[in-house]
Amino acid sequence: MGKFDRYLLQQLLMLFGFFCLLLTLIFWVNRAVTLLDWLMGDGQSVATFFRLSLLSLPGVIVNLLPIAGFIAAVYATNRLSSESELVVVQAAGYSPYRMARPVIIYGLIVTAMVAMLAHVLEPLANREQEVRRVEISRDVTARLLTEGTFVHPVSGVTFYVREITPAGELIDVYLSNSRNADQRQSFTARRALIVEENNEPLLLMFDGAAQVYNLETKALAITRFESFAYGLGDWLQPADTPRWRTRTLTTAQLISRPADVLAQSQATPQEMVTEIHSRNNRAFMGLAASLLGFSALLVGGFSRFGLWRQIFLGVVIMVAIKSLDNSVAAMVERTPAKWPLLYLVNVIGVAASFGLLWLAAHPHLDLGRARRARAARMEAS
Known part of the structure; x- marks a missing residue:
């Protein structure tokens, strides 16, 4: 790995950590408010609130990592361009494909992190959350006995x-x-x-x-x-023992014990397969988002007025891909047999990224630049 690769990768990872922390705090506080209202209504302690809110973090982070990866790639590329570092690298003979190499490595790191969360940590956290919720529903005393407070069990x-x-x-x-x-x-x-x-x-x-x-x-x-x-039994009936669900089991458990999973979760084999592929799809979104954030800013070359047009283009494409991903996920949830469509979104994202890199490698095809050059020649004449 060359010096430029290490430098760009270091910048991407530092910014990724910052934006991941920032987005996690924002979304976690939003979810914690709802959780706090529910727990305080049931008379639970602050310790129970923090325990459940921490267990909700993997589910929050797994959806935010691709977004943080995209924002970090956009920010790092924009800073390199504003400081003319990209121009120097391109003058040294680096093509857009060559400059994208550290970004691909960075995207694979984000993908590995999302995969670890989606396949292992999030299911374990979901399982523990269900156990805690059952314990709370069984705790009649905590649901009623709060001094000086009107509670609504x-x-x-x-x-x-x-x-x-x-x-x-x-x-x-x-x-x-x-x-x-x-x-x-x-x-x-x-x-x-x-x-x-x-x-x-x-x-x-x-x-x-x-x-x-x-x-x-x-x-x-x-x-x-x-x-x-x-x-009090008619409205404080203890909850049943938590049952297995596909979302509360790690991918290794889904693959190694399919018969037990199907028997206890009452899920169909197709739903179990769809759950595994859905986790894979979320992981690969990290690569597609990171590569898109970099490649969108290379189109059009250097400009003294900044890269706001390229940033807007990247955001529009990213929003379109996320919207398409949500639509496909909803369709696959209704019809699990259509799970191959889950990967189509990431394929489109990666294809769009390489298409933008191809345009950056062929600046003579930039029709907007050609029109601006003709207009400048006409004004000069």
Whole structure:
């Protein structure tokens, strides 16, 4: 590898790391807000929030790496051009294809990183996320017992407790159930306990009152009680044990144990094959995006006014490729037998990149430059 190759590769990798970190923070914060709202509504701790948010990072990063690779390639190439380094390299006899060699190496590095995430780390994180979510759904105490806060474990149910003693006794409890279309139920109690009977959670309330409002007759019935047991099983039913899904299994597991996967995930063989090829497609997007970001900026040559036209061209092509990729992915999800179309998008991206390199290697075919040259000669005459 020559000095230019090492220099350009070093610049690309440094910028790639910066943009990857920046984009990950932006998208992770956006996802963390939704996750925080869900967890706080269920009364979970901050530690649970950070654990689940960290587990969501592989899924965020795997989709951002190709974009970061494209932006880094555009930024590095634009800086080399603005500092006339590309002009010097081209004057030394480097063709666009030769200058693209370190970019291809860089794209393969991005591809390897995406492949590691898509085939191994993201499925493991998805598996752990499902296990944690099941644990949260089973944790009745955490979903209800938050001092001084109105919580909504399910739609139409509101629960409030003013204080929880060290012995686990609930002080000043309020429970409202408006899920019934015919009536509204409200319960208040000075003390309460949450116990289990026959694997079903019960709320034992002491020294309180029950109010039932009939929506049809507009009648309100109030009943005072010394003790009352209210079953929570209908809206706090523990979740089942997490089952295997193709998205929660690594590619090695999908290939080595297909019979077990098909039996426990209830997926079809075609869906399992599609999942593997979908991961491969996301990995190869890293190469296509990186090469496109470099080749688009070589078209048109050096200009004192910058390369904003080339940058705009590269962005337009990249957006078109990503849109096509999303459309094909949605179509393949509906019809798994069409999985070969997944690779078509990356083939188009790489072909477009080499087409731009070919145009850069044949500047005499630049019709826009020829028109500008003719216009300049006419003005001079």
